Amino acid sequence: MILPLHEQLKARVRAVLAERYEITDPDLNVPVETPPNRTMGDLGTPVAFDLARRLRKAPRVIAQEIADALGPLPGITKVEAAPSGYLNVFLDRPAFLLARLGVAGSLPAPTPRSDKTIVEHTAINPNKAAHIGHLRNSALGDTLVRALRFRGSPVEVQNYIDDTGVQVADVVVGFREFEKIDLAGAKHLAATTRFDYYCWDLYARVTEWYDGDKERLKIRQATLHDIEHGVEPTASLAAFIADTVVRAHLKTMARLNIDYQLLTWEGDILRLKFWARAFDAMQATGAVYLQNDGKHAGCWVMKIDDPDAAATPEDDDPESREKVIVRSNGTAVYVAKDMAYQFWKSGLLGHDFYYRPFATRLNGEPLWATTSDPALAVKDHPAFGAAAATYNVIDVRQAYLQKLLKQALTAIGHPAEAERLTHFSYEMVALSHATAKELGFAPAEGSDEAKKPFVEVSGRKGLGVKADDLIDRVIAKAQSEVERRQPDLSDAERRRIAEDIGVAAVRYFLIKYSRTKVIVFDIDEALSFEGESGPYLQYAVVRANNIFQKLQDRLGIDQAAMLAPLPTMPPDFINGSDGDHELWALVLEAARLDDVVEQVVRTLEFAVLAKYGFALAQMFNAFYHRAQILNEERDDVRRWRAAAVAYFRMQLTRMLELMGVAVPPRM
């Protein structure tokens, strides 16, 4: 944990700039970085470069003047102006490490944050099994939740369930038209088959069927109408399908240690007339108005004030500057429901759901769901909604709609809330041609599809890798590796370990790419446990844990006993008096976790977290090979090394928790 030191250094440098140069701009940045290596320093700032022109002095000279004026700082032993112009500082290494291990000294308590934050992620249409594209959303969303909590923010995780959309309607059509299955039949099916897999295939067949004769789309429209208006028996069948598939999704996500606090159902938003409330607010503030002329005559429209978001291909016509919100027949478009939902999230709707317990969370607490039925409502529930900040985790293809949401908030007079709404956007997952071929989805030679750099995943076509299939394959691979290496363990133990490894492999794979990059999914790459992979990180911690296990087994010494004498031992070894700073480098890198989490939350770039964990594990592995502990005879050296390893394993374990990954006892 290094951020408190950053803050202290920044504050002191600012004070010096004010005293010595009378520079007090509040927005003057004092960036704190980590120099390339430990002989140059532990923290550094290029602040002198910014001031060079202003002060008409060389950066080197300015850095030196600041260094001279800084005075003594707690935890810092030396400040140095590098020839390059950087201002570098050196930390009190023994004090730094021992405080973080709780052996000696103390750390400042972190300042708690109080602003409630809602994170919405997953939101899979409840009409088929989850696939790898959905998994990217959930992995990013869940890691965001964990990162926010790590830094002390209270978070509410929601999963939006579109139970009244066309996708569910399509599967209902399949049940009726192809299978002649009613509600009782569907219940029987759910009890005897993989229901979400069954729906996966059925959905693809329905899509194909529509393509055969466009007249059939009328059946979809009628079905959708019946679902929205609660017309039986369609409504009950649709509700059963959605409920069953949602429960399957929850199971799939639970395998990856992903869960939620609240499921918000679109049907409840409809039945509780959230849109009517939102519409009132939008009319009252002039956010929407009735268009009398042109092609949007008779529609309620919202002005699009961002020229980036032109609504139609024809530019320069006035209609392209407005978005239809309510059609001329009086029905609201899709995004209208999202607006109502967003108003509720931001605490601006003045109306609430009823709530019912739906399932049990991973931690044993109830998972709540919204309901519109007072008979099902449970009074004693946590307060939901009305957050100070919102993150909507949803892929980049929805960027336009998310922009409209933000604009709607501004339009009803709440620019601050709009500012605190973040579209966490990420690119989609596609299949490599090799993997698509392996799955039997090779596009026809010479077709447009075949010329593309990748094959697009499509739930509509049933083209994709199902999440559970992927997880099964990864775990099976891990299982065979564990069986080879751990013959003395029981089957159950090996299974547990294989599951931990599988989760690590899948989750690491899903966050290691920048969110702006399309993941071209390749099955062999996802199944790799070598090099930059989740299991590599786990393996490093397992080895570190083993050292302490062996200390206990062979010598009867636990970690506390090993580290207790360090405050009175010579610090030469951690100080690198012999010119070797490898041990200290490992400690300092391990301490950067809070800095990395801060950066990750600021930029929503979780690849940075993944890379950090990997680099840290790499440093440890190198150290591990060079520096023995059990066989080291010099007592001080042995204990300093043990301290470094103790801190490393603590920090990398925490990093793995941030991506929902556990460390197995062996692997």
Next chain:
RNA sequence: GCGCUCGUAGCUCAACUGGAUAGAGCAUCGGCCUUCGAAGCCGGGGGUCGCAGGUUCGAGUCCUGCCGAGCGCACCA
């Protein structure tokens, strides 16, 4: 047509809000299991950072133009 994103080693990707010598994994070549676990470590080869200008003490990073790829732009959801 307009907008957003991407283009870095043979392949897949990094490069912290413009900073110190552009780094990893895979692949390839060569070493290391009688020392805390080889899912590992050490080393070699491999780069006009798409192209051309510009801003800056400093550009892979910012600006402009061009080339190539992907996505989005409905009274669909």
